[in-house]
Amino acid sequence: MLNVDLLINGLIIGLFYALMAVGLTLIFGILRVINFAHGEFYMVGAYTYTFAALKLGTGPWFALPLAFAAGALVGWLAERTLMRPLYTGYTSWGLMRDEYSVVVTFALSLLLINLVDKVVGPYSQRGPALVDIPRMALGPIMLSGQKLVATAVAAAMIAGLALFIRYSSWGRQIRAVAQNRLGASLAGIDTTRASSLVFTLSGALAALSGALLAPIINASPDVGAFPAIKSYVIVVLGGMGSMPGSVVASLMLGVLESFGAVYISYDYRDTFGLVILMLVLIFRPQGLFGEKGREV
C-alpha cells in the first residue's frame, strides 16, 4: 500500500514539475538560453491567484485565469524589454550574447523576489482551494480535493500545450524557429514574434503552476526557488529543448524522489535528481530525448 501511495504522490508531484519545466524547455528550444527568473513567474502566479481570490473577492476559479494572464504579461514584458536586445539584429545563434541572458534574468529574479517582499510583505499566504475538501480517500489514497483538481488541470494544460505546439500555425512556427532560426527566418517566419510568444506562454504556464499549487505550497516571496531548481534539472535531464523529454523527466524525478525519500533517506531527496543528472550527462549528454546536434 505504501508503494502505491508513493507512486501516486510521485506522479502528482512530477506533473506539477512538468507544468513548470515545459515553459523553461520552450524558452531554451527557441532562444537557447536559461531563464533564471522562471521561478519568479511561478511566484507571480501564486500571489495573483491568492490576492485575486481573497482580497478582490473574485473567487478561486476566476482567479486561476487571472494568474495565467498575469504570468503571460510578465513573460511578455520580460521578453520585450530585457530579452529582445539579446537577438535583435541577429539571425545566427553564434552571434548572440548568451551571458547577457544569464545576468539579466538573474537580476530580474532578484528584483521580483525583493519587490514582492517589500510590497506584499514577508508573510506566507495560502491560496483558497478550488475545491474545498481538505482531505478525502480515493481507495487507498488520501489527498485533498485541491490536489486532485490541480492534477487534472495540470494534465489538461500540458496536453493542450502539446496539441497547440503540434497542430496550430503558431506552434508550427515555434517548432520551425526551434529547429533553425535562420532557416525559419528565410522562410518568412517572424522569429521575434515566435520568441515573444514562447516567453509569454512560458510565463503563463509557470504562473498557472504557482496558482494551482498556492493552496498546497503557500505563496511567499521565495516560493519560486524550489520549482525553478527542479525545472533546470528536468530540462537538462529530458534533453534541452525537448518537450516530451521534459514531461517524462518530470514524472521520473517525482517518482524517484518519492521512493528514494522513503527507501534511502529523506535527507538526500534533492540529491537523487542531481545524481541521475550527472549519470545522464556522463553517459547520454544530450539528455533522455535530446538531439545530438542541431547545426544545419
Next chain:
Amino acid sequence: MTNDLSWLLKFIVAAVVASAALAANAADPIKIGISITQSPPGSVVQGTQVKDGVEIVKDMVNKSGGVLGRPIELVYEDNQGIPEKGRAATEKLITRDKVVAVTGGHQSSVCLAEIEVAKRYNIPYVNTNCWADAVRTKGYPQVFNAPIYSSRVAESIAETIVKLGLKRVVAFCENTDYGIGQAKAIAEALKQKAPGIDYKYETLDRAGKDFTPAILPLRANPPDMVLMVMLPPPAYIVMNQLYEQGVAPTARTWLYDSSGLADYPDFWQNVKEAGKYMLNFALYHPQMKLPKLAQEVGQAYRQRTKNEPNRLIFQAADSLLFIVDAIKQAKTTDPAALIKTMANMKFEGTRGQFRIAKEPGARYQQMVDIPSVTYQITEVNQATGKTLLIEGPGMPLATAKLLKPAK
C-alpha cells in the same frame, strides 16, 4: 589690563568651543546594531517581528529623554538568514557604523557566525531569539542571551511527553542548527526522563515544499505524537500535509508544536483544520500575568501592526532594554565596560525580572528563568487568548482538559 582682557577672551572662547563640543556629543545618538533577516531566504517573518519589538522600545526610550541624555539610533543590517551575510553585517556594524552593541539575532546558524565577530572586536552581543545551546556553550563573555535555550525547551517537552504517557514519538525537524539541535536535545532529555519511549526524528529541508514522502510511512504505523521542530513557512506545509494524509492530529496521534508556530500572525492564514487540536509549547500566552512594561509594549505593537504580540516582540524588546539598562548602569557606552556591567546585571524586562546565569554550559550568560506554557488550540481561527491553557508557571499539566478529534 590688556593681558587680563586677552586671558578672559581666550577663556570665554575656549568655554564656548568646549560647551559646543559637549552639546554636540550629548546630542549624538548612541548607535546600536540590529542584524536581522529582511529578505529571503531567511525567516523575514521573524526579522520583521524583531524589528517591530526593538522599534517600539527605541521610541519609548527616546520619548523619555534617551540614555545618558542621548537618543538611541538603531542601525539595521539585512543578513538574509545566511551565516556569511550575518558575519559581514556584524563586521560592518562594528567597524563602519561604530555601534556600541549588536542585537536582533533570531536564527541560530546566523547567531553562531555573528558571535565570532562580536568576540573578536569585544563588543556586547545580545542574542534575541537563537535557541541553539551552541550559542551559549562556546562561553563567549561578549554574548548574552534573551531567549530560552534548546536544552531547556527539550526538558519541558520531554516532561509533557512523559506526563501524557506516550510510547512512540516522531519529530519532524528542519535542517538548521536550531532544528537538528532541538531534536537532538529532546532525544537526550527523553533518554534521561523516560528511556522506554521510542523517539526518532526526521530531518526535513527548510527549502522543501513537498513533505508527503516523509509523512506517508506514518500512515501505516501512526505514532502517539508527531512533534514539530520547524519554523514557518515550511512548518505550515508540513502541518497541512500531515492533516491531508490523516496522520495528525487524530484520535490516535497528538500534534505538538515546539517552536511557537501559533504565535505568528500568518498562522491561521496558512493552516486551517490542520491547526485544530494542536498542542503548543510557548513562551507567551495572553492569560499569563504580564508586567506593566509588557502591557505597554504589547499595546504599542497592537497599534503599530493590528496584530497580537508574541514572544518575539517581547524578546526583541528585552534585548534592547537590556542594552539600554547596561548603558545606564555603566554610565558609559564603552563596549568593554558594558560587557562587564551586563554580566553582573539584574534586569527587569517585559517578561519579568532576570539575572544573568554564570555557570558554564547551555545556561551561560542566559537570562533565567524564562516562563513557558503549554496550550491547546480547540477551534479553527482561534485567537491565542482563547486557546486552552493546560500548563503554565505554577500550573501543572492538566491532561484531563485535553481534547482530541472524534476519529
